[in-house]
Structures are given as C-alpha cells and as structure tokens.
Amino acid sequence: MMDVQRRALLKVAAMAAAGSAVSLGNPFPNLPVLGADDLPETDKLSWKKAPCRFCGTGCHVQVGVENGRVVAIAGDKAADVNKGLLCVKGYHVGGILYGEDRLTHPLLKRDGRYVQIGWDEAIEIVAQRIFKSPATFAFYGSGQWTIPEGYAAQKFMKGGLGSNHIDPNARLCMASAVTGFLATYGVDEPAGCYADLDECNVLIAWGNNPAEMHPVLFSRFTDRRARGENVRLIDIGTRRTRTTDAANDYLEMKPHGDVAIALGIMHLLIENGNYDKDFVQKHCAFRGAEATTPTLQGEAISESEFRKRIAKYTPELVEELSGVPADQIRMLGDLFGNRNLRITSLWCMGMNQHTMGTAVNSLVHGVHLLSGHFGRPGDAPTSLTGQPSACGTVREVGTLVHALPGGLLVVKPEHRAKSEELWNLPSGRINPTPGYHTLQMFEKFCTPTNEGGDIDTLFVQVTNPGQSLPNLSKLIDGKVGLEDKFLIVSEIYPTATTQLADLILPAALWVEKNGMYGNSERRTQQWFKMVDPPGEARDDCWMTIAIAHRLFELGHDGMKDKDGNFLFAVKDDAGNEVPIWEYEHYYDINVDKHLFEEYRKFSVIKHKNLAPYDEYVNARGLRWPVVEQPDGSWRETMFRFAEFDDPFVEKGKGFDFYHSTSGDGRAQIWFHDYAPPPEVPDEEFPMWLCTGRVLEHWHTGTMTRRLSPLNRAMPTAYVEMNPDDAKAANVRQGEVVVIESRRGSTELAVWINGRGRPPRGTVFVPFFDETKLINHCTLEAHDPFSKQPDYKKCAVRVRKLSKVTQ
C-alpha cells in the first residue's frame, strides 16, 4: 500500500494539476498545466522528464519516482508538443513497467519447454549461431528502438557483419511515407511541424483518425474551435470515426479512393487555372513513372504532358473511382485553389498501408505543391508516425535494409565509403546489396532451408511480429516445426512472438534505461534511466554490444575496426576502455551519449544536423536541422526548405529543395495513374476488411493490455458492422461471427453503431487483441517501392459462428 505521506503528496499534486487546468485560463480546455516546479518533491519523491513510451506524437511527461519505483505521471507543461496534456494512454504509461508477468530471466526452449539460463549462456548461444553463419542471420527491430539502440544494431549488422538483413516493423507502418518524401523532395521527413495545426484554417485528415490515434495533436486543433476560431476539419475516410464526429465535412471514399481524389484535385487546379503558377514555375518540376521498370526517381515530364495525363481525372470520373460525389471533389479543388487559406493535410496508416502508398503520398504532396499550399505555417502536407521513434531511429538512423545513417544508401559507393570512414572500417566492409525487407525476411525464415529459406537465425527486438505481420499463417506460423530455424526474442512480456521463440531475452523498458527518441516532427528527445529493470532484464543496446564483443572474442574480423579495436570500444576520460559488454559496467559511462555523438557526424551529410547530446538533456526535444549559432547556442528548425526558417536556404531564394532529385532545387509534382486494390470483394468473399487501432490500446497491446484501466475500458477486439449488413446476415449486437479471408480467419463479437461506423459492405477490426489475431486474414500484397503491405483493404466474408460450427 502507498504510505500515508505519499498519498497526501500525490493528492496535492493531483489537485494542483486538475485545479490549474480549470483556473489558469489555459487555452487548452482539458489540459493540465503542470511542470516539475509545480510538483511536490521530497527526499523520497523526485521528478524527471521523459517522452511518452507510446505513439509518434512525442508528448513529454514528468515521471515521479519514489524508492526506485515510478509512482506518478504528470503532463509536462514545458513541452511544446503537448503543453501539459496527455491522452489516456500517456497518463497510465508508468504502469507498463509493472505488469506481474514481466519477463525477468533469459529462457531457452529445451525439449518443448522453457528453462531459465544465465546471460552468459544466452549471449554465447546467439554469438555462436551468428559466428557459424553470419550471412543467414537477420535482425528485426522497430521504431521503438531508442536512437542509440537502433544505431548499435545498424552498426553491428552493416559495419560489423557486412550484412544488410536488418529491417524494422516501421516497414509495416510508414515506409510509404518515406518513399513519398524521397520521391518528392529527395530527402525524407516532413517539412512542417505540429505548429501547422495551430495555424491552419483547414485540416484534412486523409484516411486518418487522429481523434483516437493522435489525440493530443488533435486537441491542438479542436481546442482552437473552443476558443472561437473558425477552423474547418475535413475527414476523408472509409468509415465514420471519432474524427468524423468533429468534422465539418465527411467524404466517404471507397478503398483506394484517396488516389483518385488527389488526382481530381490536381485536375481541377489545372482546369480552373487557380494553381500557384509562380511557385510551380520557380520551385517545382513534373515527374511520371517510367513505362518499364518504374523507379522511385521516375522520369521528368513537361507541364503540358502532366496536363495531358491529369485531364481525364474529372470530378465525375473521380466520383466513379472514389465514391465521393463530384461536388465534394470540386469543393476540395476550390479550397486548394484559394491561397488565402492555409491548409494542412494529415495522414498516417491509411495512406501508408496501401499498395499505392508511394503514389498516393507523392500525389498529396503534389496537391500542396501545385496549389502553393506549402512552406507557410499552416500550409503543410504532414505524415504522422505510430511509434515513438519511427522517425528518429528508423528513418534517421536508417535501420532499413537499404539505408545507412543520416539518409545514406548502401547502393551508393560514396555513401558506403563515407560510412566506412566514420566507422573507421576497412574499405569494402559494407555490403552494397540491400538485404531482405520485412516480408522477405519472415518468408525466408519460415521457409525450410532446403527450399530456399536462407535465414535461419532471427533476432527480434522491441516488436511483436507474431501479431503484427500480415498473413500470419504464412509469415509466422510457417516457423513451427522447422528445427534448424532459431528465433531469438528480446521482450518485456510474453507475446504472440515469444510463444514461438527458441530463446527469450528479458528486456529493460522505457525509464529503466537511458534513451533517445525522434518524433513525427523531427524532434529528437532524450531521457535518463530512472529505475532498475526487474530481475535480470537488461538494455537491448547492451545485448547487441555484448553479442558483438563475444564475436570479437571468437575472432570475427567484422567486430574489429581497421585498427583492430572493438567496434563499440568506449574509453573513459583517462583513455581507458570501459568494458561496457559486461552489464555491471554498462552504466559506468553514458553509452547513449557515446553512440549519439558518433552517430550525429552522419547527420550533417544530408542537412539533418543534430546538436550535441548535452543540448538534449535540458530541452524537451529539438527539431532538426539543429544548427550552432555564432553565440554558441543551438537553433532548431520548424519549417524546412523555406527561407524564413531553414538555415540551409540561401537568402533571396524563397525556397530551396536542396536534395532535389532533379538536381535543380525543385520539388517533384508526380503523376500516377489510379489502379484498383490488389484484392476486391467478390461473390465468395463479399466484404471489405479494414484493420486498425483504438484509443485505449497501443498497437499489439503488449503494454496497454496490462494496464487495468485501459483493458477494462477496451477488453477485447470486436468487428464493427453496418446495421444493414448485420441485419442481412441475421447477426445481433454482441453475437460472435467468424471473419474469413482466403488466408485465414478469426472469431469476433459484433459491434453495431459502435465507436466506428463502417458503410455497407465494410467491416473493421482492431489488431490489439492477441487472442483474436485478425492478421490471419490480412494479405501481404505491398507497395512496389516501399514494400509496405496493405492492411486496410482485403476481401472477407462474415458468418455467424453457430452456422460455421453446425
């Protein structure tokens, strides 16, 4: 039980937080205003800052620690991202550390059962498997890796093993956003930032439900209405959601309709002659896909050719393709044609988990560029991320099969040479061939070796592919019975993935270790370890370094730099090497700081400049590029490519897309033809299935399912059905049905007129519930450039369970 004094202190803090939200004239009606200075600090209770562990928004919390345990969480009013507000998940984030089934010891599967082993044995097992066959080893991580963790994994694989078989689960959530940015600007990540939400007149949610998935960001917009501002929300979606409830306009589209809608807006801008001719002439070029073997670079086309291609996408054709009435397409065209407005587009999984993901991302960028709704605060095409460091770790550190840190590419000789120089490696160490992306990696792992399955050892850190991959029957269940395949999983709790593991490594979580994240608006954030992990749980970064050192001891040449030193050698101020591969010495020195200082040398190559580690210690994050000023201070950048804020745009130019793929400082306005989805409903499987998330649970629910307030609020997955579909199927509220696709099935209770309301012919199922794996039904068809699968549309049938079992 809490002692009396602590309860009294917490009650004071709770009332201070709630009271200040009510009485201080806070512009955010539901926001508490609370910072470390407001919180009761005693010799027992102390507070430190950290970014929230959950989504890509990057809210900051104040973490209250007493006697080595997190006892309270408060919103951090000093944080620009959330200004003191947290969503329901954020307020319960401290509880994720204390689930009673935390994994606390390494577990090795022997004779079908798990037995506890020591860390030395665990590291030896992993190192020996890699030493025996480094080429058949793969590393799978996520946007939940901290920046130093991802950097260590990246260096271990590409700089150490000379292998590019490293990919993250971010492949499943934002890879198409990356390729969209690269195709358009030649460099990844949004030009704008969250301040656009404070400045726009019109916010368009493209297949996006920020009211539930990014509630803090959404409140930045909706609270402006509460203050009397005239702001308009347009929700373009395939089902009604809580975002729809707040929207001025709801445009219900067919799956893949977003591609047609973007084309239709561009058609109207050209047709009506109200596109921004000056901006386009000075700063844009036109691009189309090559007729054969399309690439991300495409080929230049003239404006007249663009006009010719876009001409057929009349509002009437777009209505036919998208289901959105022609007058609403014209409404969008008129909005974008009005330069007096400021328009921000937001998107996330809806446009990314899409077999035309790269295309639709590029087209929406093109709508903003063609209309000139770009580069002013409030005028921005902005993708959001789902994980806390999808940007910082995956996109910036480059933990993808084709990438090197700082936006460099393995296929470019000069990029490999630069990386080898920064890592002090012998020339030629880095492999020029991209490795297996996520879907290939798991397919190879789940295929018998003698049938071409040439990945036999797979190390999974900080993610749960056993639940999150599409078509689980093929990409996960295929591992069962393959005796020569060895799955290593570093985890905090038992999951669908650990159930298949041969070796389970217990991991430290969030404030049980030092860390750095990078959020959706290019903001790099830092925190310090506050409490010890339970039992024998240890840092993921330490695991990677310990395995690397054991390989070094075994004589693997890749674990040495060109001077023969250990790849991850760290020296103290006296010049003595610190044995950070021994866990008892891991915190003798700040390993995160050492790795980050090494990594940030890469960041200047493509204008993603990062500040020294110590600058992040006192900040609530800084948005890159962060550039040193004459007075020695470090200035962050809110708006890229625009002269008024981006330090890399020469004065007088107005805008400069300095990594332009056309080499002339111009952004690319792409044309892509509409194409239908890879699988559409038919007689046998007559309904669309869309999958996604809910407010209470974060992704596969590994953490939030262990928080009793959240789990009570949303205890199980369900299937949303349209009332008319339910009636036609003779299904009542709460009745269990079987959802079946060509790949698999699962059983779910029906929710009619619930939180989300799909149109006739569509069902929606959230994927957080490990007991109802909807990803048995989804398909692995993916975008040709991003390799991101489409979880938002496939064909299913719905049958009453009683009928199926008869």
Place this chain on the structure above:
Amino acid sequence: MPISGLVLTFDDTVANHRESMAALRSEPAVTVGVASGNRVAIVVDSQSKSHDQQIWEALRALPGVVSVGVAFVGMEDAAEQPPYAGSHEDASPPHEVHNLGKK
C-alpha cells in the same frame, strides 16, 4: 489504490448543476476543488480498482457532464494483471485454433 486529478466539463456553467455538484461532494472518495465556468477540478482517491471503476462510470453518467479530462494519475502499488494466460511453460503456438485458412 489510484489517485487521479480530473477535470469535469459540464454543458454549461457549474453553478447550473447543483445536483451533480452535490452528488460529487457526497462521494467520500471525491475531493472537489476549484470550479470556473463550466469546469471543475476534482481528486478521486479510491479504495480499490473496482471502486475506481465505479466512480469513473458514475462521473461520466452525472447529469450535464460532457467530458472527464485526466490531469494526473498516481499509480497503484498492486502489479498490473496479465491480459491472458500467456505462459512459456507450454511452447505450443498460441493461435492455431483460429487458423481455419490452414485447412
């Protein structure tokens, strides 16, 4: 058990919701703080998880309450429950029974 700092938002000024405010004040687990306009700050100090849940539901059901905002949460001492009987004693795959597509 949980201590929460909450902000209740009414559909109009707090003064017009005397019955709801009286109900709040009569609940021993609730401490009513400052009120301004249509919002009032409260602290909930509940005895158990189930009690906490009951109070939350009662707050949401109070006449005139349109939203319950959370400003602060003091955590519980009790360990959180696992969501399902996930165990590594039995190494069988967890989801074969749902996999009708493998037939």
